[in-house]
Amino acid sequence: MLSRTASHLFWMARYIERAENTARVLDVTHRTALLSNDREEAETNVWHAPLNINGCTETYLAKYQMIKKEYVTRFIAYDPDNFSSIYTSLMLARENARSVRGAITSEMWESINATWLEINRMMSSTGSEAQTCFFDWVKERSHLFRGVTLGTMLKDDALNFIRLGTFLERADNTARILDVKYHILLPSVKDVGGAADYYQWGALLNSVSAFEAYRKIYRDVITPQRVAELLILRADMPRSLHACLNEVETTLEMINGISGREARRRAGALHASLHFEHKENIFKKGLHEYLTEFLEKTDDLSREIHTGYLARRDEIAASAAPQRTFAQVQ
């Protein structure tokens, strides 16, 4: 498959997944903010979190100067100037899809194009007040697109690169969502393990559609250790880091050719570390520290995938002996 095509497919999937998870982050923030009795505190403390997670605090403050629910929501949901907004993600997903229309099915294109037209219609008709129904809509469109993809695409490398993008982005995003708790401080130390803490973890579980799974598996009160175990280590939890890396590793195995050896090695190592990790170790290290390290490793993996498959040869090493490369094809 053409490297550029693979790259567009990979990023198309990533941006769709990113839009969905950004909606999830906003959703959990809204839910958490509702739980806080102290409104002013909620504004400044809780609403900092989604900005930190998306790494866009600076651009936000340059535009709005103060943290306010409406502003943050608008900035993260709709703002075309915000590189990580839902709007921008959907736009980039469509741009990537448009560049490889020949490589995706017409149903996929219609789905992604309709999403783009719809969000533009929403922006012009409803102003920019993002509501829970908007987050649900984004999630639904992402579910729909994934369903259309699996239901209509030939199972070849094109699909593999799409899945690779989806699960790599999801791993990254779940780690970030889990890290929300680090960014949202509890009103005071004595609240740790108290009602507020409990509800915050509950909201977080809800945002990644894991609340029911938690109930089913643990049938007990919500504790941070269990939440972390569920979202990091459980392979049967569809949005957990372990589950995502499972998919990434097996997908990499399926891709034809031998150019991605280093990417495979890294994916294998990262997968193994999740597979054999003790949940106690995570908290010993510190959840935030653990997640930060994980994000760095996914970044490295993403770079290796780029070098191995997506970049043109001349972008990587103009000096590489051409004869050797040619031997691989014939």
Added chain:
Amino acid sequence: MENAKHKPSSSIAFNEMLTETGAVRDHYRDIAAQLFALPMEDLSQKQREAEILFRRMGITFAVYGEAAGTERLIPFDIVPRVFCAAEWERLKQGLLQRVHALNAFLHDIYHEQHIIQAGIIPAHQILKNKLYRPEMQGVNLPNKIYAHIAGIDLVRISENDFYVLEDNLRTPSGVSYMLENRKTMMRLFPDLFSDNAVAPVEHYPLMLLDSLRESAPVDCSDPVIVVMTPGPYNSAYFEHAFLASQMGVELVEGKDLFVHEHKVYMHTTEGPQRIDVIYRRVDDDFLDPTVFRPDSGLGVPGLVDAYRHGNVSLANAIGTGVADDKSTYTYVPDMISFYLDETPILSNVPTWHLDKQEDMAYVLAHLSELVVKEAQGSGGYGMLIGPTSTQREIAAYRQRILAAPENFIAQPTLALSTCPTLVEAGIAPRHVDLRPFVLSGKEIRLMPGGLTRVALIENSLIVNSSQGGGTKDTWVLED
């Protein structure tokens, strides 16, 4: 010639649906009975549905001069244009004959140039032409085919008279609209298709693929074929992507390709892969910065070299522009008699060349009756339509002509035929033209249909989508 000099008016132009007495022609009977029997609200509703379908499918085109990436919808008219089998058969013979002769001409001028030696076309017309590519001299192409895909623009001015307006032999576009228009019509009016034997056009991509396969370098049994596009911001990008996906081949940009030891490869996830046939939708000028425009970022360095070595086929060939140039156009009837020894079936529009003294005098004296075009222009830009222009526009255009007469040609204002079209006030006749597509590989093939463009504005003769034109589904009825 008499017909050609009619004033452009809907009442004088040939009406493809109605006879002079107002009776509906046989092949339009079902449409008149079923489609026009619907109340206006229903028709408008269908028109809106069509628009939604097109927008959802993302069938858009970019307009040059508007902000980068601006996408517009090409207006679609829900009333199909219909040809009966006999009408089409005649057109078909004419088109195959013409394309045959044009390919023979291209082979000749890039080899022995018999037609120049015979004194039929002056040498300077070819050799001094900007679109003549000396790089192609003596290069042998598979099947001696240069224009693998030809889009011949036709207008109809009476029951039996079709004029060729233009031969598009470089990168003719529009075929995706032909296909999507059909798909949309079938979604909107399935009944019309069950009652009429409309010749299918849906297999065009397969026929294109066959033609490209047949055009592969001779020693190549299972060719790797790609479609090459300038990129997503090109006005016809939708079509490039559409054809690539319909044929199941890769859509590449210049930067995806490279040349090594006179062979062309593409960068893939499994390493470089050899390419045998490129259906390129990039103009000659931008194909290879080492041979043509050095500033081109769209091309592939070394591509022309690989091509001249016979290691890759390009469709269309380099240098076809010399045959579809508006000043070469005049000689096409002569080509037909010279190469095929046949009488031309389709007529040329009488054309005045402003580099000839006597033509120039006539044209300047009759500007208000004529259509004047740039010899190498396209897309309906930079034309003067005398009868619909103001005195000031004519005066300004006269200055342009005087500055460089050799760049212009003039033709009589033709009364383009009309077809029933849905407009705000209801169904009304609007002027149309036709672009059928002819494919050449080992054999030559014509799709039964084509792209009908319609001037949606009353009395307008400009059908270009960039200038307010729309499209229609084009039906060829089978016996």
